[in-house]
Amino acid sequence: MNAPLASSIQATTALLTVRALSKRFGDVQAVAEAGFSVAPGEIFALIGPSGCGKSTTLRMIAGFERPDGGEILLGGRRIEAEPPEKRGVGIVFQDYALFPHLSVLDNVAFALARLPREERHAKARRFIAMVGLEGLDARFPDQLSGGQQQRVALARALCAEPRLILLDEPFSNLDASLRAATRREIRGLLKETGIGAVFVTHDQEEALSFADRLCVMKNGVVQQVGEPERVYYRPCNAFVAGFLGRTNILSGRVAAGASTADTPIGPVALDRPASGEVLLSIRPEHLALEPAAPGCPIARVAEREFKGHDMTLWIECGGSQVQMDTDFTCPFRPGDSVRLVARSAATVLSD
Numbered sequence: 001m002n003a004p005l006a007s008s009i010q011a012t013t014a015l016l017t018v019r020a021l022s023k024r025f026g027d028v029q030a031v032a033e034a035g036f037s038v039a040p041g042e043i044f045a046l047i048g049p050s051g052c053g054k055s056t057t058l059r060m061i062a063g064f065e066r067p068d069g070g071e072i073l074l075g076g077r078r079i080e081a082e083p084p085e086k087r088g089v090g091i092v093f094q095d096y097a098l099f100p101h102l103s104v105l106d107n108v109a110f111a112l113a114r115l116p117r118e119e120r121h122a123k124a125r126r127f128i129a130m131v132g133l134e135g136l137d138a139r140f141p142d143q144l145s146g147g148q149q150q151r152v153a154l155a156r157a158l159c160a161e162p163r164l165i166l167l168d169e170p171f172s173n174l175d176a177s178l179r180a181a182t183r184r185e186i187r188g189l190l191k192e193t194g195i196g197a198v199f200v201t202h203d204q205e206e207a208l209s210f211a212d213r214l215c216v217m218k219n220g221v222v223q224q225v226g227e228p229e230r231v232y233y234r235p236c237n238a239f240v241a242g243f244l245g246r247t248n249i250l251s252g253r254v255a256a257g258a259s260t261a262d263t264p265i266g267p268v269a270l271d272r273p274a275s276g277e278v279l280l281s282i283r284p285e286h287l288a289l290e291p292a293a294p295g296c297p298i299a300r301v302a303e304r305e306f307k308g309h310d311m312t313l314w315i316e317c318g319g320s321q322v323q324m325d326t327d328f329t330c331p332f333r334p335g336d337s338v339r340l341v342a343r344s345a346a347t348v349l350s351d
């Protein structure tokens with residue numbers, strides 16, 4: 001178990017704690033001893049490739065799937081054996097699961113059945129306004145856009161004022177422009193209400209921009225838990241490095257007592273002490289180019305990929321090809337001899 005994971009589990013103030021959670025379906029170990037914790041009001045992402053166990057983990061927290069082993073604590077109370085409705089957790093599904101025969105107002109007020117009608121409707125209207133749907137109370141789900149339906153589902157979940165809300169691919173049905181705006185609004189709403197959230201996504205950018213912390217999974221196993229910038233810039237292994245964005249994986253050698261590694265692109269500084277053979281990750285945006293200089297490994301620009309707001313150059317150096325990001329000011333063209341410079345320490349990977 002890695003250090004951030006261990007320390008997050010020890011947190012005593014956690015809203016949600018998941019310990020050694022496991023689930024098998026026949027031959028498939030969908031989730032294997034997963035562990036993480038979520039602080040009150042924190043937005044936490046479960047991310048990984050298709051089939052890595054994100055939804056199964058979320059479904060076990062919701063109570064729709066019974067774990068084979070492990071513990072789930074909400075506010076310090078064990079809940080893994082409780083039925084979903086007893087857990088006090090709000091849930092927003094991918095397809096929103098709105099009642100088609102109920103108006104927006106009645107959909108949102110549904111969770112408040114125990115309150116008198118007036119009070120129920122007044123509260124539902126407050127949450128409808130909060131998600132920006134004021135004036136649409138009387139509409140039915142099929143009279144709303146995907147983004148509006150998404151907000152109704154969220155208003156319904158928030159209205160019950162749970163301490164924790166679970167969101168399964170909540171933005172997947174929205175087009176790209178609406179998705180970014182809805183994400184920002186929902187993040188603002190969650191922060192305003194102080195409700196903690198665990199959400200599942202396979203979209204790296206979404207996890208990095210929406211979550212306070214994220215948990216990267218592979219084959220049912222938690223790989224790394226941490227703040228987006230930390231996990232992006234300091235991935236623990238090659239899988240996490242490659243999953244969260246483009247990167248260059250280089251092998252290198254660290255001489256006894258040295259703080260740099262010899263790599264095909266020259267000596268690079270390391271983010272932590274290491275010795276012997278090492279595997280390194282350097283993001284394309286952390287490389288820079290300078291004119292070729294005597295005594296430095298000779299690199300050559302192989303390809304130039306213009307992408308509008310920036311460009312990627314493919315550089316051949318010491319038998320390896322690396323990619324680096326630059327912009328319109330870059331004077332180098334394919335065929336030019338150059339020198340590659342690492343602008344920050346390379347990440348030493350565990351495998």
Ligand SMILES: Nc1ncnc2c1ncn2[C@@H]1O[C@H](COP(=O)(O)OP(=O)(O)OP(=O)(O)O)[C@@H](O)[C@H]1O
Binds near residue numbers: 025049056202
């Ligand atoms: N009810 C089930 N019966 C059998 N196998 C299942 C069941 N639910 C999930 N699985 C399997 O468990 C593994 C994890 O599935 P899960 O849905 O949790 O992955 P995921 O990361 O959410 O994937 P996706 O991004 O595609 O939704 C997969 O191999 C999946 O096929």
